[in-house]
Amino acid sequence: MQLWQVHGAMDVRWMLRDIRTLLTFVIADSLSSIASASAIFLLAERFGAIGRWRADQIVFMLAYAMVVSGLPYLFFNYNVSYISRRVGRGQWDHTLIQPNPIWMSLLTEGFSPFSAIMAVLPGLALLAWAIPRAAPPLTLGWLALLLLNLSASVIIALAFSFLWGSLAFWAPRAAEELNLSTWKLLDQLKQFPLDGLGALLTGGLLTIVPSGFLAWYPCRTLLNIDTRPAGPMVTPLAAGVTALLATWVFRRGMKQYGRTGSQRYLSFGHRR
Amino acid sequence: MGAPDHNDISPSDTVVDLIGVCKTYRQKQRSAKLSEVFRTMLRPQIRQVEALREITMQVGRGEVLAYAGPNGAGKSTTIKLLSGLLAPDAGTVRVLGLDPIRHRTQYVRRIGVVFGQRTELWWDQPIAASFEWKRVVWDVPRPRYERMLGLLKELLGLDELFHSLARELSLGQKMRADLGMALLHEPEILFLDEPTLGLDVLAKRDILRFITDLNREQRITVVVTSHDMSDLEQLAGRIVLIHKGRIAFDGSWERLRREFTDQRRLLLEIAGGPPPILTAATLVSNEAGRCEYVFDAGHKSIAALLAEAAAQVEILDVETHRAAIDDVIADIYERWQQDGTRSHEGGLAKTSAP
Numbered sequence: 054m055q056l057w058q059v060h061g062a063m064d065v066r067w068m069l070r071d072i073r074t075l076l077t078f079v080i081a082d083s084l085s086s087i088a089s090a091s092a093i094f095l096l097a098e099r100f101g102a103i104g105r106w107r108a109d110q111i112v113f114m115l116a117y118a119m120v121v122s123g124l125p126y127l128f129f130n131y132n133v134s135y136i137s138r139r140v141g142r143g144q145w146d147h148t149l150i151q152p153n154p155i156w157m158s159l160l161t162e163g164f165s166p167f168s169a170i171m172a173v174l175p176g177l178a179l180l181a182w183a184i185p186r187a188a189p190p191l192t193l194g195w196l197a198l199l200l201l202n203l204s205a206s207v208i209i210a211l212a213f214s215f216l217w218g219s220l221a222f223w224a225p226r227a228a229e230e231l232n233l234s235t236w237k238l239l240d241q242l243k244q245f246p247l248d249g250l251g252a253l254l255t256g257g258l259l260t261i262v263p264s265g266f267l268a269w270y271p272c273r274t275l276l277n278i279d280t281r282p283a284g285p286m287v288t289p290l291a292a293g294v295t296a297l298l299a300t301w302v303f304r305r306g307m308k309q310y311g312r313t314g315s316q317r318y319l320s321f322g323h324r325r
Numbered sequence: 326m327g328a329p330d331h332n333d334i335s336p337s338d339t340v341v342d343l344i345g346v347c348k349t350y351r352q353k354q355r356s357a358k359l360s361e362v363f364r365t366m367l368r369p370q371i372r373q374v375e376a377l378r379e380i381t382m383q384v385g386r387g388e389v390l391a392y393a394g395p396n397g398a399g400k401s402t403t404i405k406l407l408s409g410l411l412a413p414d415a416g417t418v419r420v421l422g423l424d425p426i427r428h429r430t431q432y433v434r435r436i437g438v439v440f441g442q443r444t445e446l447w448w449d450q451p452i453a454a455s456f457e458w459k460r461v462v463w464d465v466p467r468p469r470y471e472r473m474l475g476l477l478k479e480l481l482g483l484d485e486l487f488h489s490l491a492r493e494l495s496l497g498q499k500m501r502a503d504l505g506m507a508l509l510h511e512p513e514i515l516f517l518d519e520p521t522l523g524l525d526v527l528a529k530r531d532i533l534r535f536i537t538d539l540n541r542e543q544r545i546t547v548v549v550t551s552h553d554m555s556d557l558e559q560l561a562g563r564i565v566l567i568h569k570g571r572i573a574f575d576g577s578w579e580r581l582r583r584e585f586t587d588q589r590r591l592l593l594e595i596a597g598g599p600p601p602i603l604t605a606a607t608l609v610s611n612e613a614g615r616c617e618y619v620f621d622a623g624h625k626s627i628a629a630l631l632a633e634a635a636a637q638v639e640i641l642d643v644e645t646h647r648a649a650i651d652d653v654i655a656d657i658y659e660r661w662q663q664d665g666t667r668s669h670e671g672g673l674a675k676t677s678a679p
Binding site: 055056058059060062063066067070146147149150151152153154311312313314315316318320323 | 350402405408409410411412414426429430431433434438442443444445447448449450451454457458461462463464490
């Protein structure tokens with residue numbers, strides 16, 4: 054908690070370091086948020102309904118996807134979620150000389166509650182708009198399921214990023230920017246409803262590139278489009294499996310790092 | 326190669342203990358020929374570079390150890406091993422009785438590390454914020470933090486830059502702040518990798534003075550690497566010279582000069598006439614009756630040379646100078662380089678297929 058507090062305070066200080074930076078930030082983020090929200094409404098309006106999805110349900114899914122994209126910025130900024138950059142640039146040493154378990158450093162060092170808030174707020178606002186229209190009657194149980202699935206989707210996105218980003222332990226230079234591609238891949242695919250796709254393609258988008266779990270699958274179950282009773286637990290289960298796999302690969306990468314260390318160092322992007 | 330001068334360190338005083346440490350890196354060899362590109366891609370030639378070979382070394386509590394060697398000798402590898410950033414292939418590394426890798430979180434609480442070419446400071450934050458971050462992450466109790474902060478501000482002159490952003494500081498100011506941050510949690514041992522790299526003479530002098538004071542007053546153990554030998558000579562009582570992964574010398578500066586070369590300069594001011602011819606001394610310049618000679622004091626004494634000169638000319642004045650430590654070390658490196666060339670890569674780097 055104290056670590057989050059100190060990183061939160063540093064984030065405020067960074068945002069408020071001068072009036073010009075603050076205004077640029079606020080204006081740019083507001084424009085980008087308006088554009089994102091407008092795009093979602095325009096898509097929903099244009100298509101009206103996609104298969105079994107009504108327009109308000111599509112808004113719910115796209116808002117859910119926006120929140121899933123935004124949360125890693127809020128909690129895992131400064132290239133924590135782009136781990137291939139930290140490792141590839143030789144900046145992993147900075148984490149290793151801190152007297153905390155690695156997971157604790159990773160969980161707290163990228164906390165940016167102020168500078169990254171605009172990455173989450175539009176999604177949350179849209180979600181708040183869509184819930185009364187698209188979701189089943191609001192209960193505490195349903196809200197808990199929503200939170201569980203949101204967290205699970207974020208974990209899947211992060212685990213996927215760490216899984217591929219760990220390659221930088223073996224090939225620092227070649228894999229340095231790998232996470233840029235993995236995040237782009239997930240971002241581009243996560244907002245498509247996958248209904249009607251063949252089993253192979255759907256399976257692929259739920260396993261090899263698990264973008265289906267970042268919005269489509271959990272929203273189907275949360276909105277009762279898929280009524281199987283175990284449905285809401287599938288995304289959390291997938292999150293557990295992906296996280297275990299990512300942890301295993303990452304730990305192997307750490308062992309490799311212990312053997313070879315870092316042969317290069319770039320200060321770029323480290324602590325801003 | 327000399328035997329260590331510091332065998333008198335008792336086990337309880339030993340804070341750094343390296344025994345038979347080896348570290349080998351693998352480097353893929355690439356061919357310049359296009360015809361070989363595919364072959365080397367599928368079956369790369371691997372060159373084994375032995376960065377450290379059977380390094381055994383102890384450092385006592387409160388000691389300042391200079392760790393030097395030419396580029397690629399294995400200095401940074403050693404500092405990384407000691408900081409817990411790298412694991413040895415063979416041998417054991419124990420610092421403060423702990424394994425730096427296995428006991429990482431416990432260990433890094435007790436050490437401080439400064440890499441001259443990197444910074445631990447948060448770039449877009451005032452120095453005060455980086456220090457506060459350090460206090461929280463290292464969980465330093467507030468009264469201890471305040472006491473150390475006061476001390477460090479005074480010794481390093483941090484007051485003037487405490488509220489400036491790290492990116493606005495000069496190289497010397499950044500190094501002062503980095504040093505302060507590394508010491509905030511009162512480490513028992515400090516590893517400094519090229520701390521004076523790129524600093525001007527004034528900044529360098531401040532840093533050197535600070536480290537010396539710190540060692541004297543706090544009895545903190547310091548292991549420092551640098552290419553600047555005069556810096557190291559000012560700081561450390563003992564030097565370990567590493568060459569191609571092996572310890573080539575471990576002892577005092579005095580002994581280093583004695584064993585490798587005791588080259589000196591002799592300046593004679595004479596009344597007139599041609600410069601005297603001295604055996605075992607080389608005349609390097611002769612201007613307006615001031616004759617400068619170079620000689621090895623290990624082979625011929627100054628008294629003998631003066632007697633020889635006095636027999637030939639009238640001497641008006643005499644000056645002698647020891648060779649600067651940088652020249653001594655440069656001579657040693659040059660000698661190693663020549664030896665290495667003669668022994669044709671000497672089997673230090675082996676090449677093998679994967």
